Amino acid sequence: xxxxxxxxxxxxxxxxxxxxxxxxxxxxxxxxxxxxxxxxxxxxxxxxxxxxxxxxxxxxxxxxxxxxxxxxxxxxxxxxxxxxxxxxxxxxxxxxxxxxxxxxxxxxxxxxxxxxxxxxxxxxxxxxxxxxxxxxxxxxxxxxxxxxxxxxxxxxxxxxxxxxxxxxxxxxxxxxxxxxxxxxxxxxxxxxxxxxxxxxxxxxxxxxxxxxxxxxxxxxxxxxxxxxxxxxxxxxxxxxxxxxxxxxxxxxxxxxxxxxxxxxxxxxxxxxxxxxxxxxxxxxxxxxxxxxxxxxxxxxxxxxxxxxxxxxxxxxxx
Amino acid sequence: xxxxxxxxxxxxxxxxxxxxxxxxxxxxxxxxxxxxxxxxxxxxxxxxxxxxxxxxxxxxxxxxxxxxxxxxxxxxxxxxxxxxxxxxxxxxxxxxxxxxxxxxxxxxxxxxxxxxxxxxxxxxxxxxxxxxxxxxxxxxxxxxxxxxxxxxxxxxxxxxxxxxxxxxxxxxxxxxxxxx
Numbered sequence: 078x079x080x081x082x083x084x085x086x087x088x089x090x091x092x093x094x095x096x097x098x099x100x101x102x103x104x105x106x107x108x109x110x111x112x113x114x115x116x117x118x119x120x121x122x123x124x125x126x127x128x129x130x131x132x133x134x135x136x137x138x139x140x141x142x143x144x145x146x147x148x149x150x151x152x153x154x155x156x157x158x159x160x161x162x163x164x165x166x167x168x169x170x171x172x173x174x175x176x177x178x179x180x181x182x183x184x185x186x187x188x189x190x191x192x193x194x195x196x197x198x199x200x201x202x203x204x205x206x207x208x209x210x211x212x213x214x215x216x217x218x219x220x221x222x223x224x225x226x227x228x229x230x231x232x233x234x235x236x237x238x239x240x241x242x243x244x245x246x247x248x249x250x251x252x253x254x255x256x257x258x259x260x261x262x263x264x265x266x267x268x269x270x271x272x273x274x275x276x277x278x279x280x281x282x283x284x285x286x287x288x289x290x291x292x293x294x295x296x297x298x299x300x301x302x303x304x305x306x307x308x309x310x311x312x313x314x315x316x317x318x319x320x321x322x323x324x325x326x327x328x329x330x331x332x333x334x335x336x337x338x339x340x341x342x343x344x345x346x347x348x349x350x351x352x353x354x355x356x357x358x359x360x361x362x363x364x365x366x367x368x369x370x371x372x373x374x375x376x377x378x379x380x381x382x383x384x385x386x387x388x389x390x391x392x393x394x395x
Numbered sequence: 396x397x398x399x400x401x402x403x404x405x406x407x408x409x410x411x412x413x414x415x416x417x418x419x420x421x422x423x424x425x426x427x428x429x430x431x432x433x434x435x436x437x438x439x440x441x442x443x444x445x446x447x448x449x450x451x452x453x454x455x456x457x458x459x460x461x462x463x464x465x466x467x468x469x470x471x472x473x474x475x476x477x478x479x480x481x482x483x484x485x486x487x488x489x490x491x492x493x494x495x496x497x498x499x500x501x502x503x504x505x506x507x508x509x510x511x512x513x514x515x516x517x518x519x520x521x522x523x524x525x526x527x528x529x530x531x532x533x534x535x536x537x538x539x540x541x542x543x544x545x546x547x548x549x550x551x552x553x554x555x556x557x558x559x560x561x562x563x564x565x566x567x568x569x570x571x572x573x574x575x
Binding site: 149151171175267270274275300343344376377 | 429430431435436437438439449453454455456457458490491492494500501525526527529533534535536545547
């Protein structure tokens with residue numbers, strides 16, 4: 078056998094070796110890889126396995142039979158059934174309520190990220206150390222080499238390890254609320270409504286704007302319809318009669334629409350009674366609305382207004 | 396020598412930082428427990444009372460709302476009940492009185508009804524059959540008490556048994572804070 082033939086065989090053998098190793102690796106990967114959930118129950122199981130039972134030690138919600146775990150399981154099932162939130166978002170919802178300690182998969186941020194970064198870092202350091210040791214065994218002269226290549230290699234190992242760790246953390250770490258697009262429509266609506274109420278006492282224009290924003294995404298939101306109309310009417314009282322008339326018509330129509338959407342929404346009924354008397358001068362209708370309002374157990378703030386107004390209305394009717 | 400001095404400086408800096416953290420940290424949290432929901436809009440709660448009346452928390456804006464998570468077999472719940480009755484009596488005389496609701500946790504309607512018949516308390520009792528309200532508030536064990544302000548923001552969470560007078564003093568504090 079000539080030397081050239083032998084030299085040609087070495088790369089060919091290496092190529093075959095690479096192909097065999099790659100095929101085996103892909104076969105193993107394909108066999109052990111977990112597929113996505115097939116049914117809703119699979120999804121519920123997968124999510125509940127990622128959440129720790131808040132009242133028991135070392136058990137996931139999937140395993141635990143504790144009351145709190147059962148409640149969480151029911152909530153997960155409900156959210157999976159609704160089909161609105163992703164698995165990550167459902168886990169984030171639970172963690173937002175019970176705290177980060179219920180996460181069985183550590184977060185990819187803060188101190189938790191160390192859990193993800195350390196294993197790849199140690200692996201890289203170990204591999205680097207092995208490589209250095211092999212080099213020393215094969216070429217003892219390397220041991221006497223200058224320290225600079227050693228430091229470069231060390232830095233490289235650390236960079237590779239940390240980089241790998243960050244990648245693993247990003248890929249596998251648990252995402253919490255605000256770290257992902259977890260804000261549901263109902264959450265943002267609730268937040269806008271709460272902000273609007275807060276602003277209504279001090280900055281009516283901003284409050285109306287916030288209600289408008291709610292109505293853009295949820296045109297049938299009775300709270301936004303009612304309180305926007307109420308604030309518009311209150312603001313219009315400082316302007317001329319023509320504008321007040323317009324505001325009155327629009328407000329009465331808005332309260333009517335809110336009651337059409339939700340007949341039991343007592344706030345709309347109360348405001349309708351107030352506006353009809355104060356701005357429309359119709360005591361008869363006002364009494365009817367206010368009486369029905371009080372029968373519907375309005376919130377304390379509205380109740381106080383209505384009770385004092387009803388005395389005035391009764392007096393006007395004689 | 397230089398290294399030793401540097402080490403001493405670093406140690407002193409770390410110690411100073413720890414002392415600073417201890418000084419500025421708010422260690423006294425009072426009776427209130429931590430929750431990510433504090434200062435946030437209250438979760439949407441929609442259910443029925445054990446008398447089949449509809450209830451929606453979002454529709455109670457304009458009132459202070461107290462939610463007490465309860466189970467008729469839980470010892471601390473039974474122990475704190477007289478203070479809740481006392482609190483409800485005091486609030487009923489106020490114009491801006493608190494609306495108190497019991498959230499029934501993993502318990503039967505009849506058991507709850509029997510308990511309240513024997514021990515008093517005529518406020519509404521909300522069903523939470525599948526624990527949705529408990530999960531929404533992050534309640535793992537009862538009793539727990541939550542206070543929601545008239546704007547719909549969660550203001551206080553109290554874990555465990557309520558001591559006598561605690562709700563009254565917390566409400567006074569919260570009302571003062573919201574008025575100022």
